[in-house]
Amino acid sequence: xxxxxxxxxxxxxxxxxxxxxxxxxxxxxxxxxxxxxxxxxxxxxxxxxxxxxxxxxxxxxxxxxxxxxxxxxxxxxxxxxxxxxxxxxxxxxxxxxxxxxxxxxxxxxxxxxxxxxxxxxxxxxxxxxxxxxxxxxxxxxxxxxxxxxxxxxxxxxxxxxxxxxxxxxxxxxxxxxxxxxxxxxxxxxxxxxxxxxxxxxxxxxxxxxxxxxxxxxxxxxxxxxxxxxxxxxxxxxxxxxxxxxxxxxxxxxxxxxxxxxxxxxxxxxxxxxxxxxxxxxxxxxxxxxxxxxxxxxxxxxxxxxxxxxxxxxxxxxxxxxxxxxxxxxxxxxxxxxxxxxxxxxxxxxxxxxxxxxxxxxxxxxxx
Numbered sequence: 001x002x003x004x005x006x007x008x009x010x011x012x013x014x015x016x017x018x019x020x021x022x023x024x025x026x027x028x029x030x031x032x033x034x035x036x037x038x039x040x041x042x043x044x045x046x047x048x049x050x051x052x053x054x055x056x057x058x059x060x061x062x063x064x065x066x067x068x069x070x071x072x073x074x075x076x077x078x079x080x081x082x083x084x085x086x087x088x089x090x091x092x093x094x095x096x097x098x099x100x101x102x103x104x105x106x107x108x109x110x111x112x113x114x115x116x117x118x119x120x121x122x123x124x125x126x127x128x129x130x131x132x133x134x135x136x137x138x139x140x141x142x143x144x145x146x147x148x149x150x151x152x153x154x155x156x157x158x159x160x161x162x163x164x165x166x167x168x169x170x171x172x173x174x175x176x177x178x179x180x181x182x183x184x185x186x187x188x189x190x191x192x193x194x195x196x197x198x199x200x201x202x203x204x205x206x207x208x209x210x211x212x213x214x215x216x217x218x219x220x221x222x223x224x225x226x227x228x229x230x231x232x233x234x235x236x237x238x239x240x241x242x243x244x245x246x247x248x249x250x251x252x253x254x255x256x257x258x259x260x261x262x263x264x265x266x267x268x269x270x271x272x273x274x275x276x277x278x279x280x281x282x283x284x285x286x287x288x289x290x291x292x293x294x295x296x297x298x299x300x301x302x303x304x305x306x307x308x309x310x311x312x313x314x315x316x317x318x319x320x321x322x323x324x325x326x327x328x329x330x331x332x333x334x335x336x337x338x339x340x341x342x343x344x345x346x347x348x349x350x351x352x353x354x355x356x357x358x359x360x361x362x363x364x365x366x367x
């Protein structure tokens with residue numbers, strides 16, 4: 001059988017593509033290397049399934065390549081799309097979640113119409129194009145192929161080298177939205193402690209990013225949503241970075257001086273602040289507002305929510321997401337060198353780009 005479409009990868013993008021292909025009556029199959037589809041999807045939004053963010057737009061991504069797709073497939077479109085599939089959504093702090101607040105519900109909905117078209121435990125080892133048809137592992141034939149393989153973040157795998165013979169260029173994956181490995185001099189006794197802080201990322205002393213939110217102290221560094229947001233900048237542009245934490249960003253420095261430090265901070269954190277204040281010659285008030293932690297590296301890729309890197313977008317049409325080098329070859333989601341900030345932006349891109357790519361295919365011609 002010759003298919004209209006073969007989708008490689010059954011993650012967020014691949015499953016959205018499958019549902020779109022199903023709705024359009026295309027003859028398609030999905031090839032997935034893992035034993036079960038959608039494993040990485042289950043971890044999104046801390047298991048709550050953060051579908052998108054109502055503050056959408058290209059400014060939340062590393063490239064303007066996303067502009068057309070996101071202008072068409074807006075947050076409102078994604079909400080209506082999933083509700084059309086039968087998933088009730090809810091809004092929490094500008095983030096869109098399933099009403100159940102469970103990513104497993106999202107996966108169940110995406111699998112409902114496409115499960116019988118997914119072949120699991122199937123690793124693609126070779127893709128060729130022969131007489132106008134794509135041939136995968138010498139056994140599956142298709143007019144079109146959509147690459148939705150993602151990255152090797154968390155439990156994923158990197159399969160982009162399969163496209164090198166077609167002339168496609170790749171920016172190596174690097175972990176993004178990931179904890180930071182830091183110096184531990186001022187982290188004594190802090191492992192497991194969470195604080196709300198204003199986190200500033202300094203490159204050679206110059207502020208390049210800022211994020212308010214939770215910071216989690218670990219044995220070898222810092223994590224939490226505020227840190228994840230900053231980690232993306234480091235992954236995209238490695239350099240000499242320090243994180244500055246304002247541990248009382250809702251209190252002025254003058255007001256802090258009216259209280260003992262134990263009345264402002266937990267004693268474990270207060271001890272480290274006092275040590276840094278002494279070592280740096282700054283006041284405790286100034287150090288509370290500017291507690292500095294030297295970054296050594298981004299964390300291990302197995303702890304990353306997503307990666308920066310992927311297929312160079314210059315080789316793809318930003319309207320159709322079709323390869324400029326090979327007719328009928330498309331890519332979507334994390335397979336492309338597109339990454340967004342934390343807060344639903346990466347899933348939004350995965351869903352939107354996959355739906356867009358399938359919508360641009362010719363009508364079904366499978367036989």
